[in-house]
Amino acid sequence: MLTVKQLANLAGVTPRTLHYYDEINLLTPSQTGANGYRYYQKDAILRLQQILLYRQMNLPLQQIKALLEQPDFDLLYALQSHRTNLQAQIQQLQTLLQTVDQTIQHLQGTTTMTPKQLFTGFNEAQQAEYEAEALQTYDAEIVKASAKRWKNYSADEKNNILAEGGEIYQAIIAAIPQGAGSAAAQAGVARWRVHMSYFWTPNPAQLLAIAQNYSADSRFKANFDQMDERLAGFMAEAVRIYLERSGELSA
Amino acid sequence: MLTVKQLANLAGVTPRTLHYYDEINLLTPSQTGANGYRYYQKDAILRLQQILLYRQMNLPLQQIKALLEQPDFDLLYALQSHRTNLQAQIQQLQTLLQTVDQTIQHLQGTTTMTPKQLFTGFNEAQQAEYEAEALQTYDAEIVKASAKRWKNYSADEKNNILAEGGEIYQAIIAAIPQGAGSAAAQAGVARWRVHMSYFWTPNPAQLLAIAQNYSADSRFKANFDQMDERLAGFMAEAVRIYLERSGELSA
DNA sequence: ATAAACTATGACGGAACGTCAATGTCAAGC
DNA sequence: GCTTGACATTGACGTTCCGTCATAGTTTAT
Structure with a gap:
């Protein structure tokens, strides 16, 4: 159960980045509190990890989104290609x-x-x-x-x-x-x-x-x-x- | 005497990029014709190379400009830093x-x-x-x-x-x-x-x-x-x- | 002479956030 | 219980580095 700032600090990004990723539906919080707070858990953390990995390669976020949303997304292949x-x-x-x-x-x-x-x-x-x-x-x-x-x-x-x-x-x-x-x-x-x-x-x-x-x-x-x-x-x-x-x- | 497109093709950028670099006084043409055309020569080509080098390192253009404009620009130091x-x-x-x-x-x-x-x-x-x-x-x-x-x-x-x-x-x-x-x-x-x-x-x-x-x-x-x-x-x-x-x- | 291809200068757009601003929420201390 | 300070929210606008028309003038080729 991490808040925006906690996750942001740990991942080396800013809260604004997470806001934006939520806004474009690239990374939606695992849960949203009744107060509207974003809460992130392991699944979101792992997804963020993937996103940052691809972002390192200068891929536009939309492409990253498309990549991760492919139903037959082959992580192994993607990693090998990345390698x-x-x-x-x-x-x-x-x-x-x-x-x-x-x-x-x-x-x-x-x-x-x-x-x-x-x-x-x-x-x-x-x-x-x-x-x-x-x-x-x-x-x-x-x-x-x-x-x-x-x-x-x-x-x-x-x-x-x-x-x-x-x-x-x-x-x-x-x-x-x-x-x-x-x-x-x-x-x-x-x-x-x-x-x-x-x-x-x-x-x-x-x-x-x-x-x-x-x-x-x-x-x-x-x-x-x-x-x-x-x-x-x-x-x-x-x-x-x-x-x-x-x-x-x-x- | 290269025109915008020629230099752009050479350097692997677009004419728009050169327009922009001129606009922000990062790379001004070697000469400007009476018709307003931009003409570039060797000096400009070399400077563009430098710019692209630094751009590859994700330096903001303003910083690149500042770097290249330093009157006491120390090439050796710059290279070592680059190294x-x-x-x-x-x-x-x-x-x-x-x-x-x-x-x-x-x-x-x-x-x-x-x-x-x-x-x-x-x-x-x-x-x-x-x-x-x-x-x-x-x-x-x-x-x-x-x-x-x-x-x-x-x-x-x-x-x-x-x-x-x-x-x-x-x-x-x-x-x-x-x-x-x-x-x-x-x-x-x-x-x-x-x-x-x-x-x-x-x-x-x-x-x-x-x-x-x-x-x-x-x-x-x-x-x-x-x-x-x-x-x-x-x-x-x-x-x-x-x-x-x-x-x-x-x- | 006319078309094709290039040039110019605006001007708007877009990606990926940074940066206030106004406001709501929470945990802690007095 | 109340204040305080750090955190959260959602706009909304600013910024960088160009891409992309639009409009109009220029050069080159046939």
Whole structure:
């Protein structure tokens, strides 16, 4: 028999939240006193637990309500799905943490070189090769311009860009379980596009071509497979969806 | 020279968002055409990236604005602070993941959850349940019993409890910026109380005494300062608020 | 030249509460 | 028995961060 404030304190929310949840019929009190007071018991507490769990995942309350009201609501399945989600989030944050660490160390000058030059579809050694081929496939002017830009970056700047690239790919890999059309994947693609725009081009058609090349070109593919063997194909699909949705793909 | 929609697509937001950011002077366009059109360039793109980074951390836009506008904005300090934040988030998510895993196993009937397992993690409603019972039933006998329990714990169990303690303190440290009265801090205190009850007591007066001792006793303080120099003082304040609010502090 | 697609500025709406305000209720102490 | 202070209720309005028209001007493409 908990009152609003008691439950609120214990759950780390405010009474207003419980009022609101009652108002929208998301969490109705176990009992209501003759005085109109709300009293909560174990069932309500457990339901609140579920609600907070889903709220943590940024689900709108209406969806949470719908979820919990499904007659065939499969708690086990929901939890497992939640689990996957959590793992992806953790992965993403850890990658981010690494990048932050690298940046800090870089600022402090304790390290001079980034060890991982893995994700270099565009590193210096390979740049020449790609240029020739890219000249055929893509617009000549842009290729030249971006090649020039790349050369003008300092070694530090290049390392930063490469590190950022790796981070983005990791984020995209983390989004694979959720599908190429998922918000996480699409957000990754958005970041990838900005990243590419630093030294390449934001042109939609070329971006799509690049993404599709990731699985077609064996040299790219080898690099990508090292990170995750599904990445190359996934990128192509995710970028396609991204450009479709933004209406930048005429056909 | 990007237009609103182009930048919006790049960053994965909508034009409306950029309109709004302009309106509140969070992100003003690099240039404005004679026709009133907003045009964005690299500087704006980078600033937007920063904004989105902080927004991901659920910072209100006004705070982000204040952050970015600080004339003595210390990038290194900001990154280190960001790093701490990330670690706390990861910790929290991992704890949550454990709880979810245990719940899944519990549902599958392969294990029975001990009270301890049940109440670890961010699952606040479960804590609520435990606390509700504890509030009803704690008295001198139970306090004694739980104090004795500590001796009966195996070395492993003790380690687990200690690890849990560290985790709780990290969560509380993460709540410092939000104030001792914030929901996050108070939730941390709630966890701390459960934690303390394992081997000490849930008695309010004694808990307050312990918390206040953290800053008074130099041995405690040394330990706490190692985690965060604000922790000791913050704990005392947060616990005081917690007990005041729950009405367990008569004066 | 006309349509399609983009831009602008209001203005309203909505989600999820925060925050008074006015009022009723309860438990405790004198 | 009465006061007091903390709690409860229900409005009602405020706030943040945009989504979503509406209306109107601008640019681009054919």
